[in-house]
Amino acid sequence: MSAAPDGRKLLRLEVRNSQTPIEKKPSWIKTRARMGPEFTELKGLVRREGLHTVCEEAGCPNIYECWEDREATFLIGGDQCTRRCDFCQIDTGKPAELDRTEPRKVAESVQAMGLRYSTVTGVARDDLEDGGAWLYAETVRQIHALNPGTGVELLIPDFNADPDQLAEVFGSRPEVLAHNVETVPRIFKRIRPGFRYARSLEVITRAREAGLVTKSNLILGMGETPDEVAPAMKDLVDAGCEILTITQYLRPSPRHHPVDRWVKPEEFVEHSNAAEAMGFAGVMAGPLVRSSYRAGRLFAQTKARRGEALSENLAHLAAEGTAAQEASSLLAR
Structure with missing residues (x-):
């Protein structure tokens, strides 16, 4: 039996x-460690500067591809969440005091890493009066201020759908919410x-x-x-969702929800075609x-579908490229 944290x-x-x-994972769930020059440079910089990213700390299998494209993900708000989801490796407990210098630190990390696109996610902070809305919003503001050429994607909890908290977050104008x-x-x-579905x-x-x-x-397989x-995809598109990622559940530890099924690449292709x-x-x-995988590319695609041009400082995100972990790419190997 697995011990609790x-x-x-x-x-x-x-x-x-x-x-x-x-x-045991099936044969099609694997990744190739291709360490290109951008990844190698970024890896060395992160070690020298003592920077922290979700990419490394969560052992993400896509780190080689994302870092080669100068994209990375940061976790804010601490390492304790006030809610518990049965698939999530972040532990539930009493969070530490809010670090009001964290937004600036994240922005400085983005600058030091020379990122083209950054994703910021975080824990639920129901212990705070504003649910952590200021922290999320201020992190976006600081990244934009220090890195005008970097896109910011903000992955948020629901803030209990509180209008004031959502207004604070939306007002920071991330490229993607x-x-x-x-x-x-x-x-x-x-x-x-x-959480509540509705x-x-x-x-x-x-x-x-x-x-x-x-x-x-x-996440499929739960x-x-x-x-x-x-x-579920129809619910999302009807709600106004423009970008969708679909993935396989991988169990973080024996404490977490067991894997119910392994979804084959062919089924992922079917869902992708249906979503489009x-x-x-x-x-x-x-x-x-x-x-957060290939997030900059998906943002650029969405702007194009909207008929909107990327701002000059983000035009580099429009570059086309294959995505190694996309199901259609796996089947083409």
Whole structure:
């Protein structure tokens, strides 16, 4: 049985999860470590400067490809979340005091790494009066101020759909506002008990109404059936979601929700084609796709579908290129 972090007792759900051994991954779930010159330079810089990214600390398999494209992801708000999702490796507990210097530190890391596009995500901070809205917004503002040529994608919790908190966040004008639904309605409450499906859709709708490019993610393999995926995608596009990523659930530890099924690349291609037919402007689907994977490219695609030109300082994001983890690329190998 897996031990709980920080010596706490396992939750009843974690005990039940731990009774199922970690599953063996199928042959199609693999990545190739291609260390190009940009990755090598960035890796050395991160070590020298003592910088911290989700890419390294979460052991993301796509780090070679994303860093080669000068894209990286940062986690803000600490390492303790006030909510618990059964798939997420971030632990639940009492968060540390808010670090009001964190936005500037992240912006300086973006500058030091010379990033073309940055994704900022974070924990839910229900312990704070504003739910952490200032922290998320200020991080975007600081990155833009210090790095005018860098795109910012902001992946947020739902802030309980509080109008004032959402207004604070939306007002920082990230290039993309992401809020991940993650799963289908039937199993949503079991997988994400601290969230509500309809409320998540509402957050996406409000972001779109605020004029932001909107994005969400679906994780497959947590108990949904293939037939439930299309209706969830339809809910998202109807809510105003423009970009969708679809990925395979990989279990972080025995404490977490067991893998229900391994989704083959062929099914990911089917879902990707269906999503494009529904009207999503940008879609990326594959077993090792993550919500921040090739994020700059998806943003550029969406702007083009909107008929809007990229600002001059972000024109570099329009460069075309293959995505190694996209299901169609896997099948073409």
